[in-house]
Amino acid sequence: MDMAMQPRREIPPMARRRSDGRDDLGFLRAQPAPLVRDRYGVVFTFSHANAMRLLTGGEVRQAGVETMEMQGVTSGPLYDFFKYSLLFSHGARHRARRTPLARSFAYKLMDALRPEMRAMAEALVLPLAGQGEVDFLNRVAAELPARMIARIACVPEADFARFGQMVYSAVRGMTVRSPQVMMRAMRDMGALTEYVEALLQARRNCAGGDFLSEYLDRAAATGLDPAEARMQIVTLIVGGSDTTRLALTALLSRLLERPGQWQALCAAPAALVPGAVREGLRYDPVTGSIAQVAERDFEMDGYPVPAGTIIAPTLVTALRDPAVYAEPDRFDIRRDDHPKLHLAFGAGAHRCLGEALARIEMEETLSVLARHLPHAELAGPPATIWGTGAIREIDGLTIRV
Numbered sequence: 368m369d370m371a372m373q374p375r376r377e378i379p380p381m382a383r384r385r386s387d388g389r390d391d392l393g394f395l396r397a398q399p400a401p402l403v404r405d406r407y408g409v410v411f412t413f414s415h416a417n418a419m420r421l422l423t424g425g426e427v428r429q430a431g432v433e434t435m436e437m438q439g440v441t442s443g444p445l446y447d448f449f450k451y452s453l454l455f456s457h458g459a460r461h462r463a464r465r466t467p468l469a470r471s472f473a474y475k476l477m478d479a480l481r482p483e484m485r486a487m488a489e490a491l492v493l494p495l496a497g498q499g500e501v502d503f504l505n506r507v508a509a510e511l512p513a514r515m516i517a518r519i520a521c522v523p524e525a526d527f528a529r530f531g532q533m534v535y536s537a538v539r540g541m542t543v544r545s546p547q548v549m550m551r552a553m554r555d556m557g558a559l560t561e562y563v564e565a566l567l568q569a570r571r572n573c574a575g576g577d578f579l580s581e582y583l584d585r586a587a588a589t590g591l592d593p594a595e596a597r598m599q600i601v602t603l604i605v606g607g608s609d610t611t612r613l614a615l616t617a618l619l620s621r622l623l624e625r626p627g628q629w630q631a632l633c634a635a636p637a638a639l640v641p642g643a644v645r646e647g648l649r650y651d652p653v654t655g656s657i658a659q660v661a662e663r664d665f666e667m668d669g670y671p672v673p674a675g676t677i678i679a680p681t682l683v684t685a686l687r688d689p690a691v692y693a694e695p696d697r698f699d700i701r702r703d704d705h706p707k708l709h710l711a712f713g714a715g716a717h718r719c720l721g722e723a724l725a726r727i728e729m730e731e732t733l734s735v736l737a738r739h740l741p742h743a744e745l746a747g748p749p750a751t752i753w754g755t756g757a758i759r760e761i762d763g764l765t766i767r768v
């Protein structure tokens with residue numbers, strides 16, 4: 368039959384979630400088609416190939432304020448975050464916002480922070496030995512990235528707790544939420560933005576002040592106004608905390624659930640830690656999906672995607688795609704089929720700026736855990752990770768040491 372005569376297929380609605388609510392893979396794999404549409408009209412697609420095509424192919428652009436407006440949010444601190452952050456911009460505006468930051472996050476600069484990071488991890492991990500049951504998520508995994516970001520952004524130690532609380536609440540506003548959670552996230556995003564403004568004013572008086580000062584100079588040279596420059600720092604803070612917290616907790620949980628792999632890692636940390644980090648990021652991706660907007664009409668897996676459609680490649684499924692990973696549901700720190708570019712950090716123009724920092728944070732912390740707490744074991748259920756939106760959720764992890 369002539370292609371032009373074929374009936375146009377409609378993208379089917381998403382099947383409803385089963386009552387257990389947290390089995391994302393089961394839920395997503397049970398969808399009726401490779402492209403499905405949710406109640407807001409957002410289209411989700413699941414394969415690794417479609418994710419790479421969308422994020423690097425030029426058919427779509429990053430979603431901006433659309434996803435806020437879809438939820439009825441049209442002003443306020445969270446709306447401003449979406450409007451001015453590099454994360455939700457595209458084209459020339461995105462480049463102008465990203466370029467001054469990118470140089471500060473170069474791998475060499477981050478690698479130089481390794482000894483400091485190791486010391487930070489040791490300061491958090493060594494006191495745990497012999498303490499019995501320990502809340503790993505809050506005692507280590509939440510503290511380390513918040514302290515690292517606080518070090519880079521000049522947050523005084525006395526403010527760490529308040530800072531962490533604002534950040535972890537503000538980040539909840541990046542995904543579709545209940546109105547109550549959105550209200551709190553909005554309030555905390557406002558507080559965080561004001562707090563960052565005060566940090567920028569005081570930056571020259573702290574050890575990490577160079578980073579902020581150099582960034583502001585570069586931002587001014589590329590024509591960013593001060594409010595826009597400030598929002599990129601807010602993005603760094605928000606993007607660098609919850610993500611690493613979840614990834615570290617999930618990784619330790621998966622290892623302790625498999626004592627054979629944990630013992631092997633403890634016996635040869637230098638050889639096995641980088642692979643364990645790669646595998647953890649694949650097995651439990653932090654980012655559920657990345658909303659994009661179709662710039663023009665195109666076809667995907669035989670379905671028409673009209674210009675203007677919000678379409679989200681889903682990393683939860685892409686990173687378990689059997690076309691890329693052998694036995695994708697097997698957690699294996701020795702896996703050798705990771706593509707060079709790890710999709711857990713996105714792809715294309717918005718690929719994670721903090722990738723080097725995040726990997727180094729995770730590697731150093733895992734090495735310290737392997738060296739100092741090799742007898743660690745689960746003291747309760749393994750961590751559960753769920754969510755299909757921007758940043759996923761984790762319930763917690765208690766270990767016995």
Ligand code: HEM
Pocket residue numbers: 429453454455465516602603604606607608610611614648653654657658710711712713714716717718719720721722724725
């Ligand atoms: C395990 C930890 C992390 C994971 C899995 C992760 C994942 C991601 C992903 C998937 C993106 C792309 C989002 C998109 O295309 O919309 C992204 C962007 C970004 N990440 Fe990360 N991230 C992590 C840690 C960090 C850290 C530590 C920082 C900084 C301190 C950071 C800063 C950023 C920034 C600024 C962007 C925006 C880049 C842009 O829009 O051009 N991330 N991250």
